[in-house]
Amino acid sequence: MAASASVEPEKESFRCPMCLEMLNSPRYLPCLHTFCEVCIQTYISSSTTRDEKDELNVINCPVCRKQVKEPENDISSEGLAKSLPLNKCVTTTAANSDTESVVNCMFCKRKNETVSANHWCKSCAEPICDECKDFHARVPSLKCHKIVEMNNTVKWNEAIDIDENCAIHKGKIVDIFCRDHNKLCCCVCFANQHRRCTNFDSIDEIVMNxxxxxxxxxxxxxxSLHDCIMELQEKNKKQTDALYASKEDICSSFAKKIEKAKMLIDHAHEQWHKRFVLNTQTILKSCRMN
Incomplete structure (x- = not known):
């Protein structure tokens, strides 16, 4: 776990609650708490249990303890972590907050290379350099990605695209909101599970209105809610620290009392043994005299 460091308040939202570092490949649980993909994978591998019916593996969110079930039987921890939606909103917002600082290409960083990024790929939700931009143009699956210049703040911030992949159907984008079920879904989810629903809209229409x-x-x-939560967390931390200190005092006090009781018992046993030996010697002496 990384050591806690002093950071600007607006950047706290972009830190993983587990490692305390800036979020890397942020994945979020159904409760919307977001973690680094590697962190949540490690947590899944060490904290998985079975549900009440002993049918599926489940984990509890490290923050709110809400239960999360695996999407399919006996999926690996890596598979479960990768099945969680990528929080592109956090990644994009974090990158936008650093427009005035030096940003490195994430593609090159994975090769242990440090190269300044000049572009932002909205589809990957990552900063990229000139070479990686050209790589996007050469790879068929990356050609459709939307790339903008990072130094063009107006163009970068206008209509930020946050295409969310469906957690169930790979390759499908979440683009419909079913008001009947209050749920986001892709076209396949909608066709399979919401065909009888009558109250729904496309996400684009909702955004436009x-x-x-x-x-x-x-x-x-x-x-305001975030500030309130932070205040409650700080209050909870102080109460926890106070309880821990009280526990230490109580344990220390009992340890001293136990030690004192042992000393008293040892002293009483020693006095009893002395009297016992003395009485025995007196009785033996009396018997010899008779």
């Missing part, structure tokens, strides 16, 4: 003032109000509300 969003009231910006309403969004701002909700963001302010979320910000």
């Amino acid at each position: 969003l009231d910006k003032s309403d969004v701002t109000e909700k963001l302010q509300s979320l910000s």
Whole structure:
């Protein structure tokens, strides 16, 4: 686990709750808590248990303890971690907050190379260099990725694309919101599970009809909620520290009392033994005299 460091408050949201480092390949659980892919994979491999019916493996969110079931029987910890949705919103927002600082290409970083990034791939949700941009153009599966210049802040921030892959159907994008079930789904999920639903919209339509003032109000509300949660966490930490200190005092006090009791017992046993020996000698002496 990494050592905790002093960071700017606005960057705390981009740190993994497990390793305390900046989120790397952020994956989020159904409860929306986000972790590094490697961190959550390690946690899954060491904390998996069976559900009540002993049918599926389950884990509890490291933060809120909400139960999460594996999508299929006996999936590996790596497979379960990779099946979790990639939090591109966090990655994109974190990158946008660092536009004035030096950003390195993530593709090159995986090869242990440090190369400054000049572009942002919205589909990969990662910064890339000129060479990796050319690589995107040469690979058929990457050609459709949307790439913008990082130094063009206006173009970068306008209409940020956050295409979310469906956790069930690989290669399908979550693009429909079913109001009947209050659930996001891809076209396959919609065809299989929501064919009788009548109240639904595409995500694009919802975004187009969003009231910006309403969004701002909700963001302010979320910000206030975040501050409240941070305050509660700090209060909880202080209470935990106080309880731990009290526990240590109680244990120390009992240890001293136990040690004192042992000394008293040893002293009493020693006095009894002396009297026993003395009485025995007196009786033996009396018997000899008679």
